[in-house]
Amino acid sequence: MHPSDGTLRRALDEPIATDAASRDHVATCARCAGRIQRMSADAGAVQAMLVSRDPVVDVAAARARLARTEAATPDGVSAPRSARPVRSPNSRASRVMAGFAVASVASVLLVATGGAQDFLSLFQPSQVATVPVTAADVRSLAGLASYGTVTGGSSITFEPEADAAAAAAAAGLGAPAVADLPAGTPATPRYAVVSGGVVTFTFDAALARTAAARAGGVLPPMPAGLDGSTLSVSIAPAVVVSYGVDPTALLHGGSVPTGEAFAVIATRTPTVTSTGLTARQLEDYLLSVPGIPPGVASEIRAIGDPAQTIPVPIPVDLASGSPVTIGGSRGLLIGDSTGVGSAVVWQHNGVVYAIAGTLTSTQVLAVADSTH
Amino acid sequence: MRPTSFDRLFDEEYTRVAAIARRVLGDPNAPEDVAQEVFLDLHRRFGDNPGAKAPAWARTAAAHTALNMIRSNRRRAGREERYATEPRLIDDPLVAVEAAETTRAVREALARIPRRQATLLALRYSGLSYAEMASALGIGVNAVGTRLRRAEARLRKEVGDASV
Numbered sequence: 298m299h300p301s302d303g304t305l306r307r308a309l310d311e312p313i314a315t316d317a318a319s320r321d322h323v324a325t326c327a328r329c330a331g332r333i334q335r336m337s338a339d340a341g342a343v344q345a346m347l348v349s350r351d352p353v354v355d356v357a358a359a360r361a362r363l364a365r366t367e368a369a370t371p372d373g374v375s376a377p378r379s380a381r382p383v384r385s386p387n388s389r390a391s392r393v394m395a396g397f398a399v400a401s402v403a404s405v406l407l408v409a410t411g412g413a414q415d416f417l418s419l420f421q422p423s424q425v426a427t428v429p430v431t432a433a434d435v436r437s438l439a440g441l442a443s444y445g446t447v448t449g450g451s452s453i454t455f456e457p458e459a460d461a462a463a464a465a466a467a468a469g470l471g472a473p474a475v476a477d478l479p480a481g482t483p484a485t486p487r488y489a490v491v492s493g494g495v496v497t498f499t500f501d502a503a504l505a506r507t508a509a510a511r512a513g514g515v516l517p518p519m520p521a522g523l524d525g526s527t528l529s530v531s532i533a534p535a536v537v538v539s540y541g542v543d544p545t546a547l548l549h550g551g552s553v554p555t556g557e558a559f560a561v562i563a564t565r566t567p568t569v570t571s572t573g574l575t576a577r578q579l580e581d582y583l584l585s586v587p588g589i590p591p592g593v594a595s596e597i598r599a600i601g602d603p604a605q606t607i608p609v610p611i612p613v614d615l616a617s618g619s620p621v622t623i624g625g626s627r628g629l630l631i632g633d634s635t636g637v638g639s640a641v642v643w644q645h646n647g648v649v650y651a652i653a654g655t656l657t658s659t660q661v662l663a664v665a666d667s668t669h
Numbered sequence: 670m671r672p673t674s675f676d677r678l679f680d681e682e683y684t685r686v687a688a689i690a691r692r693v694l695g696d697p698n699a700p701e702d703v704a705q706e707v708f709l710d711l712h713r714r715f716g717d718n719p720g721a722k723a724p725a726w727a728r729t730a731a732a733h734t735a736l737n738m739i740r741s742n743r744r745r746a747g748r749e750e751r752y753a754t755e756p757r758l759i760d761d762p763l764v765a766v767e768a769a770e771t772t773r774a775v776r777e778a779l780a781r782i783p784r785r786q787a788t789l790l791a792l793r794y795s796g797l798s799y800a801e802m803a804s805a806l807g808i809g810v811n812a813v814g815t816r817l818r819r820a821e822a823r824l825r826k827e828v829g830d831a832s833v
Contacts, residue, residue: 302814302818303811303812303813304811305814306815310793336821339821339825342821343790346775346824347695347790348794349692351691352691352700352701354683354687354704356679356683359683359704360683366709367709
């Protein structure tokens with residue numbers, strides 16, 4: 298039986314919430330594939346209409362402003378009449394799922410396994426900036442893979458390891474250890490290693506024209522040297538240390554954990570090599586091809602020089618990111634103060650660390666500070 | 670992690686409330702006016718210990734208040750000047766004009782579609798999960814996807830029809 302529109306729509310944003318029967322059906326049903334495509338197109342269009350940078354607010358100044366207003370007008374101030382009390386939204390399930398949405402995005406930074414990741418790993422900039430994205434956007438970006446051929450991604454594997462020593466031996470990198478765990482977190486971690494590899498994307502003009510036509514558009518003129526140019530991302534093995542969740546089970550459709558859960562990931566900084574074009578040329582061209590959500594493209598363009606700053610996709614659910622310092626190194630904090638989910642990414646001595654899970658931003662920073 | 674005091678609720682939710690208003694208004698300046706209005710009303714209704722329901726109330730109120738602002742055309746003259754004109758995004762005057770027109774068309778479409786649909790879109794695209802949207806709107810989580818699908822198709826049609 299075909300899943301309902303509601304089930305398919307949610308699967309675009311929260312795939313982990315989709316039941317296995319629906320996933321299996323959709324994987325083989327052309328009709329449902331068409332439905333998803335139409336939904337994704339509508340969602341992408343609406344996202345482009347509504348996307349905007351969050352306002353920069355000074356909360357302390359805002360609180361002072363409110364206090365002044367209240368002091369001046371104790372009664373009778375115009376106020377919203379239409380809103381009504383509602384139940385608490387912050388269910389455990391939503392926190393866990395949102396947390397793993399963050400975790401999955403953090404993983405994108407570290408493990409290139411698909412087209413979107415190739416796109417987002419193009420350069421080795423020294424700064425990061427956030428771009429709010431929906432799952433539909435990520436699908437659109439992943440469509441870039443059809444503009445050429447990708448090799449090497451399938452060789453990347455995820456293997457559980459018995460303990461920290463085994464993980465370190467397999468990865469060639471010490472497993473990070475967390476000294477101070479948040480209250481309520483199971484004390485015993487699980488270990489796993491994501492194998493490294495070299496993923497190479499080769500731009501193919503003929504494939505690109507076909508893909509563009511399928512997306513309902515025409516390719517803009519290609520800069521000289523684009524056809525046949527290659528981009529290779531060399532990824533080192535990554536150690537994954539997880540608390541309160543079994544990532545292997547989760548990857549195979551297992552149940553969502555019910556407690557606090559987070560993962561610490563460490564890998565040596567990926568290296569990128571390319572032929573031909575400059576970072577700016579590549580970015581300009583890729584952002585102009587059919588199928589790229591306009592809102593995402595304008596956000597990425599607004600960030601500036603792609604050789605200096607990499608656009609980090611974060612779920613629109615958590616559309617905020619802020620620079621932080623971890624052990625003297627610059628990093629990026631993604632998340633909010635509600636405990637829905639937070640992540641922090643930083644580099645130190647040539648190693649990229651990421652921590653993500655169902656933690657508040659305060660907790661995730663405390664975990665990062667006690668990680669060594 | 671639920672707020673237990675108004676001050677803590679303010680610190681934790683003010684930015685989110687302003688962000689929801691930002692999505693609805695498309696205006697980088699007015700969201701804080703909405704956020705102030707929401708928290709003023711919230712404080713009056715719930716007092717100094719607003720409890721667990723207050724964050725969801727504030728988020729829904731942000732969407733409703735911002736939609737009210739569009740529909741009543743309050744601040745219209747000023748807002749139209751500012752629509753989508755963040756200078757770091759747009760250097761070309763012609764592009765800036767087109768962007769402002771698009772932004773205005775989207776806001777007008779948001780004001781035309783059913784209020785529940787516009788609210789749902791504001792909540793979704795400013796960050797709520799499906800479970801959070803279900804709680805905020807008082808509906809089952811399974812209904813959220815169905816309604817979101819309809820709302821997205823409706824808004825896209827409204828904007829498309831308006832631009833033809």
